[in-house]
Amino acid sequence: MKKLFLVILIITTPFLAAQNNTTYWQQHVDYTMDVDVDAKNYQYKGTQQLVYTNNSPDVLNKVFYHLYYNAFQPGSEMDLRLQSIIDPDKRMVTNIGSRDNPIYESRIAKLKPNEIGYLKVLSLQQNGIDVSFETEGTVLEVKLNKAIQPGEKVTFNMSFEGQVPVMIRRAGRNSEDNVALSMAQWYPKMAEYDFEGWHADAYIAREFHGVWGNFDVTLHIDKNYVVGGTGYLQNPQEIGHGYEDKTKPLTIKKGKKLSWHFIAPNVHDFTWAADPNFKHDVLKTKSGTTLHFLYKNNKKYLEAWKEVQPLTEKALDYFNENIGQYPWKQYSVIQGGDGGMEYAMCTLIAGGETLRSIVGTVFHELAHAWFQHALATNESKHSWMDEGFTSYISTLASSKILKNKGDEPSSSSYRSYFYLVNAEIEEPLTTHADRFHTNFAFSTGSYTKGSMFLTQLNYIIGKENVKKILKKYFQEFKFKHPTPNDFKRVAEKESGIQLDWYLNEWIETAHTIDYAVADVEGSTITLARVGQMPMPIDVTVTYTDETIEKFNIPLKMMRGEKPTKATKLKDWAWANPLYTFSTSKEIKKVEIDDSGLMADIERSNNIFIVN
Numbered sequence: 001m002k003k004l005f006l007v008i009l010i011i012t013t014p015f016l017a018a019q020n021n022t023t024y025w026q027q028h029v030d031y032t033m034d035v036d037v038d039a040k041n042y043q044y045k046g047t048q049q050l051v052y053t054n055n056s057p058d059v060l061n062k063v064f065y066h067l068y069y070n071a072f073q074p075g076s077e078m079d080l081r082l083q084s085i086i087d088p089d090k091r092m093v094t095n096i097g098s099r100d101n102p103i104y105e106s107r108i109a110k111l112k113p114n115e116i117g118y119l120k121v122l123s124l125q126q127n128g129i130d131v132s133f134e135t136e137g138t139v140l141e142v143k144l145n146k147a148i149q150p151g152e153k154v155t156f157n158m159s160f161e162g163q164v165p166v167m168i169r170r171a172g173r174n175s176e177d178n179v180a181l182s183m184a185q186w187y188p189k190m191a192e193y194d195f196e197g198w199h200a201d202a203y204i205a206r207e208f209h210g211v212w213g214n215f216d217v218t219l220h221i222d223k224n225y226v227v228g229g230t231g232y233l234q235n236p237q238e239i240g241h242g243y244e245d246k247t248k249p250l251t252i253k254k255g256k257k258l259s260w261h262f263i264a265p266n267v268h269d270f271t272w273a274a275d276p277n278f279k280h281d282v283l284k285t286k287s288g289t290t291l292h293f294l295y296k297n298n299k300k301y302l303e304a305w306k307e308v309q310p311l312t313e314k315a316l317d318y319f320n321e322n323i324g325q326y327p328w329k330q331y332s333v334i335q336g337g338d339g340g341m342e343y344a345m346c347t348l349i350a351g352g353e354t355l356r357s358i359v360g361t362v363f364h365e366l367a368h369a370w371f372q373h374a375l376a377t378n379e380s381k382h383s384w385m386d387e388g389f390t391s392y393i394s395t396l397a398s399s400k401i402l403k404n405k406g407d408e409p410s411s412s413s414y415r416s417y418f419y420l421v422n423a424e425i426e427e428p429l430t431t432h433a434d435r436f437h438t439n440f441a442f443s444t445g446s447y448t449k450g451s452m453f454l455t456q457l458n459y460i461i462g463k464e465n466v467k468k469i470l471k472k473y474f475q476e477f478k479f480k481h482p483t484p485n486d487f488k489r490v491a492e493k494e495s496g497i498q499l500d501w502y503l504n505e506w507i508e509t510a511h512t513i514d515y516a517v518a519d520v521e522g523s524t525i526t527l528a529r530v531g532q533m534p535m536p537i538d539v540t541v542t543y544t545d546e547t548i549e550k551f552n553i554p555l556k557m558m559r560g561e562k563p564t565k566a567t568k569l570k571d572w573a574w575a576n577p578l579y580t581f582s583t584s585k586e587i588k589k590v591e592i593d594d595s596g597l598m599a600d601i602e603r604s605n606n607i608f609i610v611n
């Protein structure tokens with residue numbers, strides 16, 4: 001009997017273990033860091049206590065930390081990639097050739113020991129006992145003394161030291177605008193473990209994925225430095241620098257340094273910047289969010305950085321209304337970094353000699369507070385979801401706030417996608433962000449084709465549905481790690497239209513759309529699907545009596561159709577390359593998709609004029 005039971009157990013166990021994990025879970029981190037900054041030598045030393053909660057159903061024998069600053073060293077993976085990619089980021093290379101015949105040299109390869117970035121872990125304990133760890137480039141691999149059980153909380157205590165690299169990309173010392181410290185990806189950061197396993201990606205160039213949690217960070221830095229970043233300052237009266245309550249006295253302590261104490265709840269990153277010559281403006285918005293602006297007190301930036309402030313509030317209002325209420329109490333726009341980059345509760349933005357040169361970037365980075373910092377998709381795997389959705393909504397905000405053109409999504413941004421297709425270097429958007437063959441295919445894919453995912457969705461399911469879906473998506477998935485399928489399911493449930501085909505074709509393949517009016521005979525129209533990718537079709541017919549009739553042909557796979565005033569025709573099954581229908585009157589002209597929102601790569605065959 002006992003034996004038989006054992007046999008049954010052996011047979012059934014593998015089946016039990018192989019069950020799909022269909023319930024959502026996410027890991028949790030609570031960081032407490034105390035960091036002493038040597039601003040003059042661009043170095044810092046710190047301690048980190050990390051309480052890590054394993055909410056996964058798995059036993060963890062190892063954990064991994066990111067040590068991003070190690071990327072800025074000669075011979076790093078970032079350096080090697082920079083030397084082999086055919087279109088390197090211009091900020092990261094020096095052209096030692098000519099303008100017509102450029103020869104790019106990696107700036108990382110030329111860094112001297114006092115210019116490189118590093119993050120060194122000096123000691124690490126798990127629940128008070130030393131653990132062995134190994135640094136491999138930008139990743140720290142930790143073999144645990146005792147495995148972490150499902151549901152268990154453990155405490156890691158670490159001491160570390162770092163050096164701020166010369167500004168190569170995003171973070172570093174003395175930016176182009178001469179901001180002293182742009183501190184992004186600066187601390188040993190636990191890698192994310194989710195339903196797909198570990199995401200301990202080496203830092204090669206691009207995107208991030210972090211663990212949700214709370215940060216308590218104290219920075220000790222020279223008194224004259226003004227700090228801005230993630231988190232609410234807990235001791236403003238001890239700091240001043242524009243953070244203080246002006247109705248109360250300052251209580252600044254004696255000594256060379258100030259200790260800035262920040263708390264950031266429910267974020268997956270902590271970033272800051274500091275400069276001895278920052279101007280700091282505070283704008284309390286009507287919606288309740290406090291906006292901070294920190295920028296160089298330099299004549300050439302003052303005007304634009306003032307002008308952008310009320311516009312930032314307008315953009316905040318636009319996103320609050322069209323996605324959902326900004327979920328933190330504070331957001332800071334900080335001069336620093338290179339270009340613009342989104343971080344938790346803040347952004348680092350370079351430049352600003354004119355309003356035009358920064359306002360679009362400010363809107364874009366602010367929109368990322370929703371599409372990355374509240375809806376934390378794994379950017380490395382689905383860069384189109386944060387960059388694409390951000391580009392979509394910030395373009396709408398720009399056209400509303402800056403040009404007052406209304407809220408119609410625009411097809412004018414399709415040009416660079418068509419260029420990518422014609423250059424025949426497009427890669428499916430399921431490609432890992434680091435491993436696109438070219439920067440061009442990565443950026444046009446993620447930003448342009450990613451935003452077209454939504455613009456085109458207006459064409460497929462109707463713009464009222466898209467508006468509802470964005471709000472529902474935010475409501476359901478804020479403070480989580482949504483996947484492409486999560487968004488698709490929200491869209492399906494809200495619209496009643498099936499969209500698996502759309503996610504597959506547009507994101508997981510490089511298929512293209514080309515529909516044509518094949519023939520018009522009398523009152524009979526024949527349409528053809530020339531490209532591989534199927535779509536529902538809108539047709540505008542002009543009759544010989546100059547009246548116009550609009551038709552809508554749903555795609556059979558949609559099992560539904562968008563709300564429309566057009567004459568609804570029978571479904572088009574994708575396997576059929578041709579589709580024929582008849583009109584009631586004599587035809588003069590037929591046009592497929594006069595909105596231009598369908599990304600048809602060959603529009604010349606979309607119009608048929610009867611001679």
Ligand SMILES: [Zn+2]
Binds near residue numbers: 364368387
């Ligand atoms: Zn972006």
